[in-house]
Amino acid sequence: EINMATIALFCEGASEIKILTYIIAKYLGDDISVNALQPEMSFGRQTSPGGWYEVLRHCNNEDFNNALATNDYLIIQIDTDSCSQIGFDVNEYDENGHRVNDELLYNRVVNRLLRDLSPELLDEYCGRILFAVCINETECWLLPFYYEKENPDKCAATNNCIHHLNRKLSRDRLGIPEKDKNSPNAIKVYQKVLRTIKQRDIRRLCVYNWGFNKFIEQLDAIRGSMANE
Numbered sequence: 001e002i003n004m005a006t007i008a009l010f011c012e013g014a015s016e017i018k019i020l021t022y023i024i025a026k027y028l029g030d031d032i033s034v035n036a037l038q039p040e041m042s043f044g045r046q047t048s049p050g051g052w053y054e055v056l057r058h059c060n061n062e063d064f065n066n067a068l069a070t071n072d073y074l075i076i077q078i079d080t081d082s083c084s085q086i087g088f089d090v091n092e093y094d095e096n097g098h099r100v101n102d103e104l105l106y107n108r109v110v111n112r113l114l115r116d117l118s119p120e121l122l123d124e125y126c127g128r129i130l131f132a133v134c135i136n137e138t139e140c141w142l143l144p145f146y147y148e149k150e151n152p153d154k155c156a157a158t159n160n161c162i163h164h165l166n167r168k169l170s171r172d173r174l175g176i177p178e179k180d181k182n183s184p185n186a187i188k189v190y191q192k193v194l195r196t197i198k199q200r201d202i203r204r205l206c207v208y209n210w211g212f213n214k215f216i217e218q219l220d221a222i223r224g225s226m227a228n229e
Helices: 014-028 054-059 061-070 102-113 119-124 139-147 161-172 185-192 200-209 211-228
Strands: 004-008 033-037 073-079 128-136
Touching: 004 014, 004 054, 004 061, 004 211, 014 033, 014 073, 014 102, 014 128, 014 139, 014 185, 014 200, 014 211, 054 073, 054 102, 061 073, 073 102, 102 128, 102 211, 128 139, 128 211, 139 161, 139 200, 139 211, 161 185, 200 211
Parallel strands: 004 033, 004 073, 073 128
Antiparallel strands: none
């Protein structure tokens, strides 16, 4: 018998909450309850500030304690496209000025997310903190579901992902407003986009993006631990 698991979310915005909640439910099934803690949501609308700054602000002992006192897991989502900004403080280049590979960038961002947490807390919650590090933005995870058949190279794109997605959506007279992607109207478009994602395709297509693949590996671990309880 599989027990119900609860997952708390710290995300950049309403659109990321929508995407992650959908992928988690599709991949793990109905035995999961997702609680979005950052940003705050009310009736599908974002009611508190978002962005990478707010995600990092929540990466402290108190917020972690509160999230994990009432949930089995905590997923932290953050995009890497702003990681070199002051305050985010993740260097995406090596000593020769070349951009580091996605694996190294992912690890640097994870270390940054955990930087302000006490070793005792990290020890206590080991295995219950998961990461949705989106290289470079969450929309990049969606491209394989649209481009796999006609342009596999686009599946692994990490730049201008909303633009690539909108090119596909324009055929259905849809589009995600790049400057306002957390608005209620934008969320409706994401909902239509997400309906194209089938459970059977997630494992196969996540490999196009390092962060997406790592995220699904972590969901596999949750699935395994739920089955063993």
